Amino acid sequence: MSSLFGALSIATGALGAEQGAMDATTNNVANANTPGYSRLRPVLTESDPVVEGSVTYGEGVTLQKLESLRDPILQLRIEDETQQQGQLNTFVSAMQQAQVQFTSTSSDIASQISNFFSSLNQVSTDPTNLSLRQSVLTVAGNMATVFNNTSDSLSQQQTNLDLSVTQTVQQVNTLTGQIASLNTQISQLQGTGQDASAFEDQRDVAIGQLSSLIDVSTINSDNSLTLTTSNGTALVVGGQSFSLSTQTNASGFQDVYAQGVDVTSKLTSGQLAGLIQVRDQTIPGLLSNLDTLASGLANALNAANAKGFDLNGNPGGNIFVPPSVSGQGYAANMAVLITDPSLIAASSDGSQGSNGNVAVLAAVQNQAVAGGQTPTDYYSNIVASVGNDVANGTAELSSTQLVLNQLQDQLGSISGVSLDEEASNMVQYQRAYDAAANVVTTINDMLFTVINMSTLTT
């Protein structure tokens, strides 16, 4: 029924609705720089009309809710890209460190190998010259040392990566704990029909951080969110989180366990996967290549020395400490066995002045001593493979970064707060509020008129 009081209540309702809308604007402006914040939008609807005979009276406006603008599908894609980025970022920065060992210098492995053979060649020009022989031993020592140092640095890096694995697992556990407790809060609020967008924003931020650490799949059902690793092991189920743990494996490094299952080799993206990839695959590969090269060289040179005779006329012995059959770990332990320069077997027939066996020793330079390749070719392939790892990783990383930026732009265009927009909304809400307030004043005047009607008649 139409009445002045009815109109008053419609105007008052409008005041309330505009205030509520203004609340959304205020909150948006306040959180303009809050990471992960999704802007709020007031949802205003017409109140149900009242029909009286042939006339339908509008009942004003209702503020249904403040809706937070988010795109869950986009959010998932961002999480996905973040995982890629986390893995590549870790891989590239670890490999950049490893690459330093293989950067060309005057004292790198390649140079020391060249130096060794050069100095060996000089012995052939004057085989009885002890200082020439001594310099062969010195350079052999340098060559062994650079193998030792390169191998040690890589092992040290492996240990550091292992430490990072443990730290990352702790970070993952902290985040899954946070997400689980946010889940609880969100489902409680949503259960009572309340708005949980603030907690959802926080959860999105936490999931984003988690994504950079480990590969997670998000399963979002009503009021509940489940996070699993890519192989399906649960990390968070609703309000419950499941911690990852670490256990020392046979190589002395930490393996990652989820609910008692070893998932170390099953992690495919995120920082953790990058760390494990470099720790368990790339660096061991490089170390084993260095072992192959160092032991191949040592074996070949020892064998060549044994074919000749030393300055005392005795058959040549080992120049280097002989490697084990597998050669495993040799690069780290390569060492020159002899200290007496006369023990270099330059002679091919036992006579002191003969240099015939120097050619045999020098020929090792062009022999297939490691993986069917000459020492220099084999080493140059190691360098190329490290370089390729870094170069490809960097290229992938920057393309992932590009995709991520675009996705975040897209998300920002949906969820980001535009101050211009908020200002214009504010003007709109303010004017509407002013108008509603004017309506109240007018109705008040009208009511005044009605109340004073009797006075007028008397």
Place this chain on the structure above:
Amino acid sequence: MSSIRVNPYPMPDLLAALEQLQQQQTNATLELGTGSSINKPSDNPAGAAQLIKINNLSSQVDSFQLSIGSISGQFSTADSTLSSVVTVLQRAISLGVEGANGTLSDADRAAVAAEVTGIQSQLLSLANTSYQGQYIFAGTANTQPFIVDPTQGSGVRYVGNTGTNSVAIGNGYQLQVNLPGSQIFTGTGGNIFLAINDLITSLNSNTGIGAAVTELGNAFSYVTGQRVFYGNALNQTQSQQTYLSSETVSLSQQLNEIGAANIADVASQLANDQTAQTATLEAIGKTPQSSLFDYLK
């Protein structure tokens, strides 16, 4: 609202662009500073591997050149020693011819014989020449090769060996660096010590001087023939030296082709990056400082 809503935060994009530009400038500066486009393997993995191989070849070439330097001294010493031997033998031959002259008195012949004896010890000392502590005519033995031994017809005995050494002066190029003294001085084609001893004996006895001179003449020709070996060896090292020098040039050209920074390109790239950086910084500076709020009064 039908217009497309844009991301109100352009800052992360701009910062990423800025970071990228700074990285590029750092790389360009490094390239300009080192003059090399490959400062780490990832700059050009295949190129880095190539550089290692070329550097190794270049170090081999250096080592061959060093070896040539060392053996050239030995060759020169051997060659000039044999040149002296030849000169001394010529003198002995002319002394022999003089001694064969029937008008010479016994005393004169004895004087000639004495001079030839002097030549004999001179030859012995020449045959025992050493270079940097190593007897160059001892084969591969590390000992004085010729010692006096009156029991021998030639008056000397060779105690060196018949070994020869070779030195690598190129890839797969082994150059023989010595002839054993037994081959040069006491070979079957001509034994200079025997010939000299025979001459002294014939001068003293005044019999068969002519035959002894002929024998010495044969020995002289033989030694002259042996000397050619060192002359050839010197020639070979010289031509190899020339080849290795050109090889060094060619290797360093290859190094440049693969690894040298293209200074012009890098410098202009750097300039471009700097311009882009300035532009980006300006863009960041001009990101609206104000919003609609500033205009609502």
